[in-house]
Amino acid sequence: MLARVAEQLFWAARYLERCENTARLLLAVGDALRDAPPGATVDWGALVAVIGLEEVFAASHRERQEEAVVRFLVAETDNPSALVRAVAQARENARTVRDVLASEVWTRINRLYHLVREGAESAQRDAGARSQWLSEVIERLDAIQGGMANGTMHDAAYVFWRLGVVVERGDMTTRALDLNAAVEPQGDPLAVAALRSRLWVATLRALSALEAYRRHVGVEVDGKAVCAFLLGERRFPRAEAFLVEEALELVSSLPRSEPVVGTVQQWRRVVERIREGLPDSPAEMHTLLDRLQVRVAAVSDAIGTRFFGGGWG
Amino acid sequence: MxxxxxxxxxxxxxxxxxxxxxxxxxxxxxxxxxxxxxxxxxxxxxxxxxxxxxxxxxxxxxxxxxxxxxxxxxxxxxxxxxxxxxxxEWERIERGLKQRLMALNLLLNDLYHEQRIVRAGAIPGELIATSRHFLKACVGAKPPRGVWAHVLGADLVRDRDGTIYVLEDNLRVPSGVSYMLENRQLMKRLFPDLFAAGEILPNDDYPQRLFATLAALAPHTAGERPVVAVLTPGVYNSAYFEHAYLAQQMGAFLVEGRDCFVGEDDGVYMKTVAGPRRIDVLYRRVDDVFLDPEVFRADSLLGIRGLIRAWRRGKVAIANAPGTGVVDDKVVYAFVPQAIRYYLGEEPILPNVPSWLCFYPDQRNYVLAHLPELVVKPANESGGKGMVIGPRASRAELAEVAARIEADPRSYMAQPTLALSTAxxxxxxxxxxxxxxxxxxxxxxxxxxxxxxxxxxxxxxxxxxxxxxxxxxxxxxxxxxxxx
Incomplete structure (x- = not known):
């Protein structure tokens, strides 16, 4: 496997996963915010903050209303993570390595690219069209992952692709858990409490974890329990504990991977400590999520240095 | 109907x-x-x-x-x-094309060695010496079996009377074969009812044939599958789709110059996630002069430094070999029928389009006097660049091309304007x-x-x-x- 090709696959997968995360967040959180109980005021800008794009957004926007935020996340050219741009980037990465991608996977990425481009405009204008479009985008993304999982060799190319997915997802799960802290609902205490609970539901929905949570944890959606589930549940594919195990397995299967295995172990140690107990204060929780994000970023960097970097003599 | x-x-x-x-x-x-x-x-x-x-x-x-x-x-x-x-009709064309490529390879090998054909007076030595694509760095090189061009893309046209002519030979980086394959795939998939069994010849085994041709060039293959790589200029090249397509269909690596390096043993290596890996055969889709900044264009970012050294030492095979561009020269093209007669002792099965070479004073005078009815072509451009179609050109364009011919007659040739068949x-x-x-x-x-x-x-x-x-x-x- 060429180093350059491995890098392109890793990033194609990261960009696609980023699209899926953005689409899911926009769908779930959008519903919750639009449906805020009377007496509570909401900040759509929180959506941008959760994804970690607050600075990029603030540089060109003073408005933090629905319209501006949606445009920013869907189509804004200044935002490299906007759906339209992320899909285009993923397609470009895929195009440069199309010799190692299964043709049907390439075709699906290509179709997704056209769907996103063609639907972006009406999705900004009309919330109904947006829901439908986002659901279709998510479906197509799942079809791409399905094509990779079921229609290609699970060789080094697949390992780098999966690592892209796992790293991006590991990052996003911690961010989605920060949603309540980011929104900071104001106003009537009862309405605020109701909205907070809705936002926890939105976090679960954004990670397609609502039903799994209800079945395995309980009907009551409680912040701390949601965090415990999405960080520590080894059987749920978007939970940190699941992702870190997959990352370890993937990395271990690669040649010369010892230094990267070390950084994944560090990520895993943080997750293990979380499984033993979570802090009560929201501030401590926020710090913990930050630490996880740092660990995930370190894994991504280590992969880059070790496999894409050089040292060829 | x-x-x-x-x-x-x-x-x-x-x-x-x-x-x-x-x-x-x-x-x-x-x-x-x-x-x-x-x-x-x-x-x-x-x-x-x-x-x-x-x-x-x-x-x-x-x-x-x-x-x-x-x-x-x-x-x-x-x-x-x-x-x-x-x-x-096709069977005759097929024989003509085989005859032509065989002669082209004999010509290339001769031009880079003794130049017997020049000494025999069948091609003027001055034309070869002044051809932009005759590469001194290739003189004396010995590619496997003396074959320099493994892939030829020949442009055929049919004139008013039904005669098929060879209009051009493309030997450096002939492109288009992936579209030929995709066209058939698309047609079969979308319109199966247009096809009837046994009616037309299938064309889908080209990737296997190409791979076999390339694999046979590998310098050392002790029963192992040789490492074949397609060398592409990258995703911004107009034929990138084809490079990726052929690599995928052949199960070969698709590499860019920056993925490769020449090691201390003069072997060519690519940078993989598991460390360097030796390449046996490069199917290069990068033009001659960009192949190796050490020998040709020093500013080339597309090539591999030291590649020509590695090739001359037999450490890697390159298809088509560097230096094949000399017969893409449209003035040298005019001598291919001579080459067929000289090397094979046969008459060409497929004729060339009649050509006037501005290199010769009498032919130049004819061209200058008949510009409005001729097609004038520069010797070393591709994709129709710099070509002037007399009957469609303005007076100013004709005057301009006349001046260019006078200034550098070696670099121009002319042909009658063919009617090109229709479908x-x-x-x-x-x-x-x-x-x-x-x-x-x-x-x-x-x-x-x-x-x-x-x-x-x-x-x-x-x-x-x-x-x-x-x-x-x-x-x-x-x-x-x-x-x-």
Whole structure:
């Protein structure tokens, strides 16, 4: 496997996963915010903050209303993570390595690219069209992952692709858990409490974890329990504990991977400590999520240095 | 015919028509397909054309056009009506192409060694010495079996009287074969009812043939599968789709210059996630002068430093070998019939288009006196660049090309303006004749192979003779029809 090709696959997968995360967040959180109980005021800008794009957004926007935020996340050219741009980037990465991608996977990425481009405009204008479009985008993304999982060799190319997915997802799960802290609902205490609970539901929905949570944890959606589930549940594919195990397995299967295995172990140690107990204060929780994000970023960097970097003599 | 009106004003008077005989209707090899397509209703045509286009967009069969801002790749233009050719005629063309590539390889090997053909007086030595693509760095090199060009893309055209001519040889980086393969795949997938078993020759084994040709060049292959890599200039090259396609179909690596390096042992290596890996054969789709910054253009970022050294020492095989561009020179082209006679002792089966070389004073004078009726071509440009079509040129353009010829006669040649044959294209409810050419692909390894048919390019604008896809040309699936 060429180093350059491995890098392109890793990033194609990261960009696609980023699209899926953005689409899911926009769908779930959008519903919750639009449906805020009377007496509570909401900040759509929180959506941008959760994804970690607050600075990029603030540089060109003073408005933090629905319209501006949606445009920013869907189509804004200044935002490299906007759906339209992320899909285009993923397609470009895929195009440069199309010799190692299964043709049907390439075709699906290509179709997704056209769907996103063609639907972006009406999705900004009309919330109904947006829901439908986002659901279709998510479906197509799942079809791409399905094509990779079921229609290609699970060789080094697949390992780098999966690592892209796992790293991006590991990052996003911690961010989605920060949603309540980011929104900071104001106003009537009862309405605020109701909205907070809705936002926890939105976090679960954004990670397609609502039903799994209800079945395995309980009907009551409680912040701390949601965090415990999405960080520590080894059987749920978007939970940190699941992702870190997959990352370890993937990395271990690669040649010369010892230094990267070390950084994944560090990520895993943080997750293990979380499984033993979570802090009560929201501030401590926020710090913990930050630490996880740092660990995930370190894994991504280590992969880059070790496999894409050089040292060829 | 249910919808005869499709043909009501089809005129074949512009030249030879590949599929319609002006006096007798459909030519025998075109009868079945044109009969089938003539029974389509206008609605069926509309759906079919739309289906074809959306499938091409979805599967991303593209080519790149420069200078269009962000839209890097464009959907490949495939015209729905296949172009047919009778097997009995094709067999003669096939023999002619094999003969030609064999002679081209003997010529190349001779030019880079003793130059016997020059000493025999069949080609002026001055022409070779002044050819821009004669590479001194290749003199004396010994590629396996003396074969320099493993892949030839020959441009064939048919004139008014039905004669097929070789218009050009493309030996450095001939492109288009992936579109030939994709055209057939798309047609079979979308319109299976147009095909009948045993009627046309299949063309889908080209990738295996190409791989076998390349693998046979590997310097050391003790029973192991040799490492074959396609060397591409990268994703911004107009033929990137083809490079990726061929690598994928052959199960070969697709590499760029920056992925490779020449090691201390002069072997060529690529940078993999598991460390360096040796390459045995490079199928290069990078032009000669960009191959190695150590020997040719020092500013090239596309090549591999030290590659020519590695190749000359036999550490890596390169297809086509560096230096093959000398016979792409359109002035050297004029001597290929001579080369066939000289090396093979045979008459050329496929004639060249008659050519006047401005290198010779008498021929130059003829060209200058007849510019309005001739096509003038620079010796070393590709893709129709710098070509002047006399009958379509303005006075100013003619004066300008005359001045260029006077200033550098060696670099220009001229040919009569051919009528280029036509084939039917469906357009707004009827068939119209459009000019076509044909590019078959020829392989020379342990033996010779010609793709059945090739890539038909078609000028989609009425009256246009320009078939290049970068200038509004389209393509057709090409059928060699069994006619006995």
């Amino acid at each position: 249910e919808y005869e009106s499709l043909w009501y004003d089809y005129s074949t008077t512009v030249g030879y028509d590949e599929m319609v005989d002006p006096t007798a209707g459909f030519r025998p090899h075109a009868e079945r397909i044109l009969g089938r397509l003539s029974s389509w209703s206008p609605q069926r045509w509309e759906t079919a054309v739309a289906t074809l286009r959306s499938e091409i967009i979805a599967t991303g069969v593209t080519f790149t056009v420069y200078g269009e801002g962000e839209s890097l790749d464009r959907a490949w233009p495939l015209d729905l009506t296949p172009r047919t050719m009778a097997l009995s 039917p294209v469906y357009e707004e409810g009827r068939f119209v004749p459009r000019h076509v050419d044909l590019r078959p692909f020829v392989l020379q390894g342990e033996d010779l192979y010609v793709t059945p048919g090739g890539l038909t390019r078609v000028a989609l604008a009425a009256g246009s003779l320009v078939v290049n896809s970068s200038q509004g040309g389209g393509s057709k699936d090409t059928w060699v029809v069994v006619d006995r």
